[in-house]
Amino acid sequence: MTHKTTIHRLKLADFRNYAAASLSLDGRHVVLTGENGAGKTNLMEAVSFLSPGRGLRRASLADVARVGAPGGFSIFAEVDGMEGEVEIGTGSDGEGEAVVRRLRINGTAAKSVDELTDHLRVLWLTPAMDGLFTGPAADRRRFLDRLVLSLDPAHGRRASDFERAMRSRNKLLAEGRFDPAWLSGLERQMAGLGVAMTLARKEMLGLLAGLTGRADAASTFPSATLALCGFLDEEGDVPAIEIEDRYMAMLAAGRYRDAGAGRTLDGPHRADLLVRHADKDIEAERCSTGEQKALLVGLVLAHARLVATMTGHAPVLLLDEIAAHLDEGRRAALFDRIDALGGQAFMTGTDKSMFSALGERAQFVSVHGSVLSA
Numbered sequence: 001m002t003h004k005t006t007i008h009r010l011k012l013a014d015f016r017n018y019a020a021a022s023l024s025l026d027g028r029h030v031v032l033t034g035e036n037g038a039g040k041t042n043l044m045e046a047v048s049f050l051s052p053g054r055g056l057r058r059a060s061l062a063d064v065a066r067v068g069a070p071g072g073f074s075i076f077a078e079v080d081g082m083e084g085e086v087e088i089g090t091g092s093d094g095e096g097e098a099v100v101r102r103l104r105i106n107g108t109a110a111k112s113v114d115e116l117t118d119h120l121r122v123l124w125l126t127p128a129m130d131g132l133f134t135g136p137a138a139d140r141r142r143f144l145d146r147l148v149l150s151l152d153p154a155h156g157r158r159a160s161d162f163e164r165a166m167r168s169r170n171k172l173l174a175e176g177r178f179d180p181a182w183l184s185g186l187e188r189q190m191a192g193l194g195v196a197m198t199l200a201r202k203e204m205l206g207l208l209a210g211l212t213g214r215a216d217a218a219s220t221f222p223s224a225t226l227a228l229c230g231f232l233d234e235e236g237d238v239p240a241i242e243i244e245d246r247y248m249a250m251l252a253a254g255r256y257r258d259a260g261a262g263r264t265l266d267g268p269h270r271a272d273l274l275v276r277h278a279d280k281d282i283e284a285e286r287c288s289t290g291e292q293k294a295l296l297v298g299l300v301l302a303h304a305r306l307v308a309t310m311t312g313h314a315p316v317l318l319l320d321e322i323a324a325h326l327d328e329g330r331r332a333a334l335f336d337r338i339d340a341l342g343g344q345a346f347m348t349g350t351d352k353s354m355f356s357a358l359g360e361r362a363q364f365v366s367v368h369g370s371v372l373s374a
């Protein structure tokens with residue numbers, strides 16, 4: 001039995017179009033309805049800031065502060081979370097380049113935003129992700145890394161440390177400084193971090209494969225087969241230490257080539273996530289728009305189930321315009337699956353009637369002129 005993480009109070013100040021807004025929630029799913037531009041996605045974005053990172057739009061702190069507001073923004077939430085009741089306050093301080101994110105948990109300044117993951121996990125699906133299968137590999141890598149991060153907060157640190165070591169190596173090569181001791185020190189770091197990142201990504205795919213295969217057989221949402229390619233594809237069950245040695249050797253052998261290219265040509269930053277429609281056995285990018293959306297929904301729901309299973313706490317789900325292009329039957333099936341996850345889901349739409357199949361399972365909140373009314 002998983003515990004249900006619920007947000008039961010939310011207060012925003014100078015966040016996007018909200019000068020000041022407050023919302024009390026009763027623990028059911030939350031359906032936000034209102035006209036275009038009312039502030040539905042902005043409210044979900046505020047909830048996404050209850051997790052580490054840049055929120056569901058990957059926005060800068062300066063962008064989310066309300067235009068014309070004198071200072072930064074703030075978000076306050078009361079949450080029945082993974083360690084019981086908690087009060088979370090987050091926002092931005094400072095101006096221009098010096099703007100920083102602050103976070104208080106139960107009134108005490110947190111050392112790192114990663115502390116948020118002790119209390120709740122927030123996952124999302126937005127229309128901006130619709131082009132995931134046809135867009136650049138970087139988007140799929142970021143998508144996969146977010147999946148990994150939700151279970152392994154150290155993954156973000158590994159990725160940024162890898163980036164830093166790679167930038168230093170690229171700089172040395174660009175300057176023609178082929179100092180073997182210095183380069184191999186950096187390459188050793190890159191190998192340790194890059195292989196750890198790759199193994200964490202592969203582990204996530206393995207865990208998801210276990211879930212999607214089983215549960216989606218009788219579902220409206222097709223199951224996907226997932227694979228990582230583009231870096232260390234063929235390593236099988238080789239011990240990590242040996243893979244690190246191989247990657248180090250690749251880097252050492254590729255120094256002149258990388259210097260010529262002006263970047264590092266081998267590494268986890270070149271990997272891609274391959275997604276196939278399992279039943280049809282074709283690449284996701286060659287599926288119809290509707291099929292791609294269904295694959296994505298299936299993937300995000302499988303991930304939510306994985307997080308619930310692994311942590312014992314159902315995550316908060318943010319599903320922006322999820323019901324828009326589905327027929328009535330598929331909408332009802334989707335709501336049942338969301339409900340079965342056992343967590344609190346926030347959903348948006350312009351038309352309340354699209355959510356009628358949720359019935360009493362949801363609390364309806366109307367968003368109008370930057371005012372929220374439950």
Ligand SMILES: Nc1ncnc2c1ncn2[C@@H]1O[C@H](COP(=O)(O)OP(=O)(O)OP(=O)(O)O)[C@@H](O)[C@H]1O
Nearest residue numbers: 016017036037038039040041042063064065066067
């Ligand atoms: N930093 C900001 N300060 C003030 N207003 C902003 C800021 N950023 C965005 N907005 C405004 O917030 C409004 C609401 O945007 P939001 O994306 O939440 O709408 P929505 O209700 O989800 O609409 P839709 O149904 O069209 O998706 C927009 O009109 C936008 O211009």
